[in-house]
Amino acid sequence: MRRHEYPGPMALCAMQSLASRTFPTAGYRHIGDLTWNQCLSADGADECPTALWSQGECTLAWGRLETPGTLMLQVDPGHPELADEVLARAGRTARGPLGIDVAETEPHLIAALERRGYPRTPDGPFMACLGRALTDLPDIPRLPDGYTIRTQNDDADVAGRAAAHRAAFGSPRITTERHARMRNTWPYRSAYDLVVASPSDDVVAYCQGWYDEANGTGVCEPVGTYRDRRRLGLARAVCTAVLHAFADAGGRRQGPPALTPTPRSGPAGPRLTAARPAATICRWMIDGWMWMDVDDALIGHWSSTPFDHGAMEASELAFLGDGWGWSAWFHVYALCVTRFRWRCPAPGVLELRAKWTVEGTPGEGSGSAAFGSMEPARQVDEVTRHHYDLGPAAPMPGAEALTAVSFVEAVEFCHQYARGPKEIRPEEDPTHLVVPYATNRAVAPLP
Incomplete structure (x- = not known):
């Protein structure tokens, strides 16, 4: 791959x-x-x-x-x-x-x-995707006298079609040049990009259709009408005409995405007979903390055990590639695990933002960060900064050097950690059943 x-x-x-x-x-x-x-x-x-x-x-x-x-x-x-x-x-x-x-x-x-x-x-949801079969289509509705449905015939129509979009959506994004460029990009075909012309032959509404011959599906996106020409049935008529064009090409289904805004996001578009909701679209937001740089060399497991000679306690760190991770401090009678977010705002600088802490006792004979019993999780919010260096380090004089991360400011009471497995999954967090990673979304974003 x-x-x-x-x-x-x-x-x-x-x-x-x-x-x-x-x-x-x-x-x-x-x-x-x-x-x-x-x-x-x-x-x-x-x-x-x-x-x-x-x-x-x-x-x-x-x-x-x-x-x-x-x-x-x-x-x-x-x-x-x-x-x-x-x-x-x-x-x-x-x-x-x-x-x-x-x-x-x-x-x-x-x-x-x-x-x-x-x-x-x-x-949310923000959009509903509507779809229908391209069989038993309704007839194209009759337009008011003097209005016609047609393709774009010349440069004036291309400019008029772009202007109709700007007027319908209040957006300057579709310029004549952009629309002309779109007309030259596959799979655009003018037979599916129909307009409604007024009695004075001005473009006042349109439906842009896209057809995929490979799977026999077409979509209508976008559809627009000048505000002063709405409620005349123009959009419904031109959309129905595009559906007939899909069917004439051998199409089997329209949509999704004939994207119709839900009541929270705006007025609905034209209703087409027999259109059925095919899917809804929801929005997920990701705040700015986790979009800071992370040091890929830190991703994975780290353990202080090789450097803890004679100590009755040890610590572990785990960094996930998405900016989440956890730390664990444990000895024979106690275990504390902290869920954190991490980022590296500058080379050799690690910021940790603690979000959840779980305390308890280690499992009998586990020898690592695994709970035997635990207290309820506590939500916290504490940011610490640690300068670090990556490279070989010997646990004791004369010992073979290990790949290690060395911190100037201690993390979980330790300054040095040896590299463990680089592959890491959230399910390896000892608290993942108590505080599922989906619960992270309940944490307020960094101000």
Whole structure:
């Protein structure tokens, strides 16, 4: 398996291959949806860093940082482990809070977000994906006298279509130049991008359709009408015309994502007969603390035991790649485990923010950080800073040097820790059953 890094919004065809293979059963990204986003972001060639995971010629996952503050991603449900890699990579690249929109048909992504403790925004869902079969379509509704549905015939229509979008959404993003560029990007076809012309032949409404021949699905996105031409049935008529165009091409299904805002996020779009909710989309928010740099060399297990000659106690550290981790201090009669977040704001500097502490007694004969009994978890909020150095260190004179991390300021009463296994999972945290990692989302973000 290989990971490819791109400085800007590239790798469109590779991303579309995954979307075509999994749509609509796993997620809501359609090949046309990706073209739409690509053309919106193409002006900032270095503003949308993208990573793509592939095996041979097969795309398995991708993640793209969109400005401002959005992570777009898609992961093949047959490779759910890549969701953690996509999120970890975003954590090392972004420099602020991010929003992530995930459909309920992507349980592997939801599981990864919950496993990492990322909070689900409470006032969702934000969108409903509507879909229907392309059989038994209703007739195209009759338009008011003088209005017609047609394709875009010349440069004036292209400019009018872009202006209609700006007027409908109150956004300047779709310029004539961007819309013209979109018309030259696969899988755009003018037969599915229909407009409604007024009696004076001005574009006053439109429905942009995208069709995927490989899976026989089409989507309608976006759809808009000038405010002063609403409630005339224009959007319903042009959307129905696009559905007929999909069906004429051999299409089997429309949507998702005919994305309709829920009541919390805005007015609903045109209602189409027999459209059924296919999925809802919820938003997950990730605050800025965990998007600081982490030192990959710290990720994994560390133990003070090789350096604790004659001591009756020892400490362990564990750093996860997503900015969470835990520490453990234990002796024969007591065990204390602290769940923390970590980051490295500068080379050789580690910041720890303690969030939960669990105390108890160690398991009989365990010899490591495993509870025999424990007290209820306590929520805490304490930040400490530690300067560190990575390199070989001998536990005693004449002993073989070990890979170690040495701290100027002690962590859990110890200054030196020997490297343990680098592979690490949240389930190895002795407190993961008491304070599940999904509980991390209850922790308030760093002010």
